[in-house]
Amino acid sequence: MDNPFIKYSRSDDYIIGNLKTLSSSYIPDNLPHREQQIELMARSLSSIMHGGIASNILLYGQSGSGKTSSAINVTNMLRSAAGDRVSIHYINCEIYDSHYSIMVHMVNSFIGEEQIPNLGLPFDRIYYELVKRIKSRNLYTLIILDEIDRLLSKNGSDSLYVILKLLGDTEGSIIGITNDSSFINKLDMRVRSRLNAESIIFTPYNADELRDILKFRINGVIKNGFIEDSAINLCAAIGAQEHGDARKAIELLRIAIEYCIRENRERVTIDDIYMARERFEMNILKESVKTLPIHSKMVLLSAILTQEVSSDIAVTGEIYENYKNICAEIGLQPLSTRRISDLMSSLDDLGLIVTTTRSMGRYGRTKLIKVSQPVAIKNYILEDENFKNFQGSRIVRQSKLRTNYDDI
Numbered sequence: 001m002d003n004p005f006i007k008y009s010r011s012d013d014y015i016i017g018n019l020k021t022l023s024s025s026y027i028p029d030n031l032p033h034r035e036q037q038i039e040l041m042a043r044s045l046s047s048i049m050h051g052g053i054a055s056n057i058l059l060y061g062q063s064g065s066g067k068t069s070s071a072i073n074v075t076n077m078l079r080s081a082a083g084d085r086v087s088i089h090y091i092n093c094e095i096y097d098s099h100y101s102i103m104v105h106m107v108n109s110f111i112g113e114e115q116i117p118n119l120g121l122p123f124d125r126i127y128y129e130l131v132k133r134i135k136s137r138n139l140y141t142l143i144i145l146d147e148i149d150r151l152l153s154k155n156g157s158d159s160l161y162v163i164l165k166l167l168g169d170t171e172g173s174i175i176g177i178t179n180d181s182s183f184i185n186k187l188d189m190r191v192r193s194r195l196n197a198e199s200i201i202f203t204p205y206n207a208d209e210l211r212d213i214l215k216f217r218i219n220g221v222i223k224n225g226f227i228e229d230s231a232i233n234l235c236a237a238i239g240a241q242e243h244g245d246a247r248k249a250i251e252l253l254r255i256a257i258e259y260c261i262r263e264n265r266e267r268v269t270i271d272d273i274y275m276a277r278e279r280f281e282m283n284i285l286k287e288s289v290k291t292l293p294i295h296s297k298m299v300l301l302s303a304i305l306t307q308e309v310s311s312d313i314a315v316t317g318e319i320y321e322n323y324k325n326i327c328a329e330i331g332l333q334p335l336s337t338r339r340i341s342d343l344m345s346s347l348d349d350l351g352l353i354v355t356t357t358r359s360m361g362r363y364g365r366t367k368l369i370k371v372s373q374p375v376a377i378k379n380y381i382l383e384d385e386n387f388k389n390f391q392g393s394r395i396v397r398q399s400k401l402r403t404n405y406d407d408i
C-alpha cells in the first residue's frame with residue numbers, strides 16, 4: 001500500500017510556521033488595532049510598578065473583539081516587568097462562577113503550599129488562608145475576571161463584593177471582561193461604589209482592520225500566495241458582518257487552510273471560505289445540541305419526529321405526547337408539562353426551534369413549533385449514548401385538537 005502520509009507531506013510547501021498559532025486559543029504577542037486599549041490598560045496598571053494600587057478596570061466589547069487577548073497580553077508584560085511581586089490570576093467565570101470556587105482556585109494556585117479540597121470547607125477558612133498566603137508573600141493581586149457578568153447572573157452582586165473585599169484586605173485590583181454593556185447598572189450601589197472602575201471599550205473591528213489582523217496572523221505561518229487575497233477579504237467581510245468578530249474570521253481561514261492542505265489543493269479560494277463557513281456553523285449547532293440536557297434532547301427529538309409524521313409544523317400538545325412516548329422507550333420518567341414548557345423556551349432562546357402562537361378558536365390558543373435544521377439536529381441527538389437502541393417505534397401522529405395543552 002502507498003504510504004498515505006507521503007501525499008500530505010506536500011503541505012510542507014505551504015506551511016512555513018506553526019499552524020497551531022491559528023487556533024482561537026492562541027494569544028499572539030502583538031494585537032494590531034488594539035494598541036490604544038492596551039496602552040490605556042498599561043497606564044492604569046502602571047501604578048503597581050511604583051508600589052501603588054491600580055484602579056479596577058472593566059473591558060467592554062462584543063465577542064471576538066480582542067478583550068481577553070489584550071488583557072492577557074498586558075498582564076504578561078506586567079509580569080515580566082514587575083516580577084514576583086505581582087500575582088496574576090486569570091479566572092473564567094463561566095467555570096468558576098462563585099466567590100467560593102474562585103477563592104479555592106486561588107488558594108490552590110500557590111505552588112509548594114498545601115492544596116485544599118474544592119468543596120466542604122467553611123468559606124471563612126478559605127478566605128483566611130488566602131489572605132495569609134497573599135500577605136506572607138507581600139503580593140499585589142491582580143484578578144482577571146473573564147465573563148464577569150456570569151458572576152452576577154449566578155449570585156447577584158455578592159460574589160463580586162466578597163472579591164473586592166479580599167482585594168481591600170490585601171492589596172490588589174481586578175480587570176473585569178464582559179460583552180454586556182449594561183453590566184455596571186446591574187450592580188447594587190455598595191458594589192458599584194467599591195468597584196469604581198475605569199471602562200475601556202473595544203469597538204467592533206471593521207473589515208479593513210480584520211484584513212490586517214488576518215494577514216498578521218498568517219504571516220510567517222503560511223507561504224505567501226497560498227491564500228488568495230479575495231479569500232482573506234471574504235473572511236474579513238464575514239467577520240465584520242458578525243459584529244467585527246476576529247475569532248470567526250480567523251477560524252474560517254484556519255478551517256479553509258486545513259481543508260485545502262488535506263485535499264492537496266494549490267490555493268485557498270473564496271469557495272473554500274464559503275465551505276468553511278458552512279462547517280463552522282454546523283460545528284456550533286453540533287456543540288449546542290450535544291450539550292443539551294437529556295430531557296431537552298427528548299423534547300427536540302419529539303418535535304422533529306412529530307413534524308416528520310405530521311408532515312406539518314407540530315403543536316406543543318403533540319410534542320408532549322410523543323415526548324412521553326420517547327421517555328417510555330428510553331426508560332426515563334417524563335417531566336411535567338410546566339417543566340417541558342421551560343425547556344421549550346430555552347430551545348427557542350438557543351434558536352433550535354421557532355415558536356409561533358396560533359388561536360384554535362374554541363379550543364383556545366396553542367403554540368406551533370418548527371425545528372430549524374431538523375435532519376442535522378436529529379443526527380446529533382441520536383449520537384447520544386442514551387439513544388443507542390432508539391427506534392422511534394412509539395412515535396404516532398396525534399390529533400392536534402385533543403392534544404392541545406394551554407400551559408405548554
Ligand SMILES: Nc1ncnc2c1ncn2[C@@H]1O[C@H](COP(=O)(O)OP(=O)(O)OP(=O)(O)O)[C@@H](O)[C@H]1O
Pocket residue numbers: 023024025026027028030031032033034061062063064065066067068069070178179213217246247250
Ligand atoms: N487585534 C488582534 N490581532 C490578532 N488576533 C486577534 C486580535 N483580536 C482578536 N484576535 C484573536 O481573535 C480571537 C478572539 O479574541 P478574544 O478572545 O481576545 O476576544 P474577546 O473579545 O475576549 O471575545 P469573547 O467576548 O467571546 O471572549 C483570539 O484568537 C484572538 O487571538
